[in-house]
Amino acid sequence: MTEHTVGDLAARLGVTPSTVRMWGTRYGLTASSRSSGGHRRFTDDDVDLLERFHQAVIAGESPRQAAADLTGAAPIPSSSGGPGGNVLAVPGAGRRTRGLARAASRLDEMAVEDGVLEALEAMKGVAVWDEVVRPLLVSAGEQWQHTGTGIEVEHLLTQAVSMALIRYTAGLPELPRDKAILLAGGPHEEHVLPLHALRACLAERGIPSRLLGPRTPVAALARVAQRTRAPGVLIWMSLKDLAVEQELAHLVKSHRTLRLFLAGPGWVDVQSVHGARSDSLAGAVDQLVETWAGRS
Template identity: 40%
Template sequence: MAPPDGPGRQDGGLTTGEVARRLGVAPTTVRSWDRRYGLGPRLRTGGTHRRWTAADLARLERMCELTTTGLPPSEAARLAREQASPDAGRAPEQSGAKGPGARTGVRPGGLRQEGRGLARAALRLDPGALDELLDTVIADHGLVTAWTEVIMPTLQAVGRKWGRTGEKYVEVEHFLSWHVVGALRRSAPTAPSVRPGATALLACVPGENHELPLEVLAAALAERGVPIRMFGAALPVEALVEAVHRTGPVAVGLWAQSRASASRPLARHVAAMEWGVRGARTRPVVLTLGPGWAGQTVPGLPHPSGLAEAVTAVRSVVGVTE
């Protein structure tokens, strides 16, 4: 891929696929804007192959910004063609673009290029483009890096926009989160066979409904061949205890997003559970996962600081190595 701020590979321009990833749209959308609105590249190689320059990309970025405000695509394309600079006429109300439901954008300036594309696709509520971009970033970087460096910062950028301005981006957050879960499950390989005494049980503690980070951990472990049983959000105490008794996991990961949901007594209770024949009893290694445990970790129980550390810790306990 070309450098994020450069005109393209070896100064020859970007391909349509590269442009689409930067903008957060499907390649078919880029081609459609070329065909319908005359926003195509000025450089073509071999007669039909499109190569997009920095100026071409700036026009398309302006097109995305204007359509995000609710402006019809044809009008947005006209303004994008007329404005020589992507910063010219930035405020949509100056061109009469202000309208019902208008948005000013997430402005994900601190994100990697892939994150900017994800943010734009999420803001437009474009499912096809979002799925394609998520699948690409996971395939290109692997699950742990894709989550840590691209997906999570994008989710945080949307959340900061909502908190800073009061604009209700709840639907964008929910939309993006739902598609992230879908991408995680598409990327995860078929679960390996569960071997007795060599599986990990993952669950959110009772009252904890923020399960997305635990979904990421489950997918990352599956990607590395770790047998897991995933129980998701807000597993009641009785159900958690029964699941541990029935499956005999070697590791139990308890996720807590907030301090209000983290429970030291519960973690201690699960860590003290035993099974097996008398004289050869086994206990699980309980890992306290998530920011809810910060400042109230349980002595003797591992508390990985992030996703990569959690993957390493679970794999070590389960006994799965490279």
């Protein structure tokens, strides 16, 4: 009988070893034997079961339900899941997005978080953001706009997607520490999810960044840029805030080589001579990779 380690199984399924361990602790799908040193050893039957579990989750099944169907055990109750509510409609969505929409609609935070993490490990940041996560966010925003309902789904998505992006970023190889790019939400801006996505994509490319989060005062950003000699700063705004433009002059003088990028729909009507526009996640990654490579 062949025995497989956590690393073997993770490589075979295209996920990280921590995901394989988490399936064991969270859904009871663990190895049926142990090495003499106490390490998990998966049999061929375990591998087969986990492969089928993985396929079911990718197809949009709830991980708890998929585990119960495969093992014949009663589903493990969800700590955050709940019945009721209509499923968030996402026009043209692929399988993964439909699965996540179902999980978000039943308020199953862990299933959304695990599903996004699994997608990141399989597809990488830009594709997951553009093809899987962004359609969900746009639909959640539209539902709220048109019906005034579903704000709880928007909050749950925010929490689960941020956590998945943070976990994914933390699992990537260690980054250099010097001259990190600065990422911040505008001074009155709560929306910063695109910055989590951007940080993950920069980390995939080996570029360090600091995320200062929502509602960052421009003066604070200028101080950090000067103190850390950040080669680039990107400010995200989803909402229009015309007053910010006047403050940018001070920021761009933080140090001689600083480059400023302005991203998000909030900048559309803002005339600014101080920063370059970033129109997409892939475009921002390219701009910042180039900025970091040219740091002096």
